[in-house]
Amino acid sequence: MAVKISTISTLIVFLALLSLGHFSHGELRLGFYNETCPNVEQIVFGVVEKAFSTNSRLAPLMIRLYFHDCFSNGCDASLLLDGTTSEKKAGPNLSVDGCALIDTVKDALEGNCTGVVSCADTIALVTRDLVNLASGGKARYEIPTGRFDGRESLASTVDLPGPQMSVSDTFKMFEKRKLSLTDMVLLLGGHTIGVTHCSFIMDRLYNFKNSQKPDPAMDPNLVKELRLKCPKKSGQNGAINLDQNVPSSDIVDASYYKQIESRRGILQIDDQLATDEMTKQIVKDLAVSNDFLVRFGQAMVKLGSFGVKDKDTGEIRTSCRSCKNLFCTA
Known part of the structure; x- marks a missing residue:
């Protein structure tokens, strides 16, 4: 057990x-x-x-x-x-x-x-x-x-990984980096703060998969709210909070998981995390737990260990925008 x-x-x-x-x-x-x-x-x-x-x-x-x-x-x-x-x-x-x-x-x-x-x-x-x-x-x-x-x-x-990829395809990419399924859900929890823009979600609001309808996975009330911020024929590209809980949109916390459980995820991958059989239980646990901050930190540390260079394969730059090594490729 x-x-x-x-x-x-x-x-x-x-x-x-x-x-x-x-x-x-x-x-x-x-x-x-x-x-x-x-x-x-x-x-x-x-x-x-x-x-x-x-x-x-x-x-x-x-x-x-x-x-x-x-x-x-x-x-x-x-x-x-x-x-x-x-x-x-x-x-x-x-x-x-x-x-x-x-x-x-x-x-x-x-x-x-x-x-x-x-x-x-x-x-x-x-x-x-x-x-x-x-x-x-x-x-x-x-x-x-x-x-x-x-x-x-x-x-x-x-x-x-792209925001329209499936959970399984996204996980294949994380797995290659020796990151677990839980690591993936935790790291995508970085969407607890920050914004995207209307141009990235117009298909979900108006023509999901060429259906001429919004994404059925998104809460209909959220669709209405977002259509006001992202009019169909507007030339503006407004910013949309990734965490739709306004008081929490600038705070690193577990609010993101509660929002995607309520079908209020902004990116397609967000909503999929809460419904896909691979990840929905992880999302449920994080939505009600009080240890997200600890676990998010652990996942960030784990990500930070991927593909690290050593003194033989890397260098110490004095300017982060240009290499010291003559054979640098950029």
């Missing part, structure tokens, strides 16, 4: 592992910069906290940047590289934002610890701090560091 571990027990075990100092993923470890840049986390948080105080939208932007960088070619900051054929030029990445904040944080790090902290670790730490700030200080997770920056960035290698 399955044993259900309480939230408190889960958190205690997780924190106990961290306190041992042996919590690691591959070559990553906690305290990687203890000797070379001992104040790295304080430096990062100082810049991030100031930026967040004037722009709370940075949190969803950075979650997306972190996911897009890690999921395609591993967590190596290759998405940050400028170039005519770099990952930035791939369709799914054209709207990725947050690079300016990474530049600011990296400048602060270079001013204190020149040539020490990788851009890949900078992304991981900035994302962690923004998730925590957007949760009201309830979601701080420890993330091991020691990533090196990749030397290759090509739009042709970008491989990301």
Whole structure:
């Protein structure tokens, strides 16, 4: 019989592992910069906290940047590289934002610890701090560091799940990254904050699968609400909250799962998570549990261990937008 571990027990075990100092993923470890840049986390948080105080939208932007960088070619900051054929030029990445904040944080790090902290670790730490700030200080997770920056960035290698893919096809992509089905549902829980735009959901509102009707999976009342925000013949491309619980739309919490259970998911994959036999029980559990923040952090750490470069396959960039290595491809 399955044993259900309480939230408190889960958190205690997780924190106990961290306190041992042996919590690691591959070559990553906690305290990687203890000797070379001992104040790295304080430096990062100082810049991030100031930026967040004037722009709370940075949190969803950075979650997306972190996911897009890690999921395609591993967590190596290759998405940050400028170039005519770099990952930035791939369709799914054209709207990725947050690079300016990474530049600011990296400048602060270079001013204190020149040539020490990788851009890949900078992304991981900035994302962690923004998730925590957007949760009201309830979601701080420890993330091991020691990533090196990749030397290759090509739009042709970008491989990301799309919002109209089936749950099974989406999971196949996560599985290749050694991420479980539960990891997938937790990471898609990043939709608890942030927005999409009308252009991405017009088919669900007006012509789902060429039916000339809205997506039957979407709550009819939500369809009416969204049609007011996204008129059929409007040239505007308004922003739509991914979490339709307005008071919670800018907060990292489990509200997203409650919304998709009520057929109020904005993207097609969101609604499918709540109805597909593969994932609906996971969604139900997360909707009523009080341990989402802990588990989301664990999934983010696990994602952050994918495709990590080491000193032989990567480098430490002083500028996140350009390689030091002469053979860099971007």
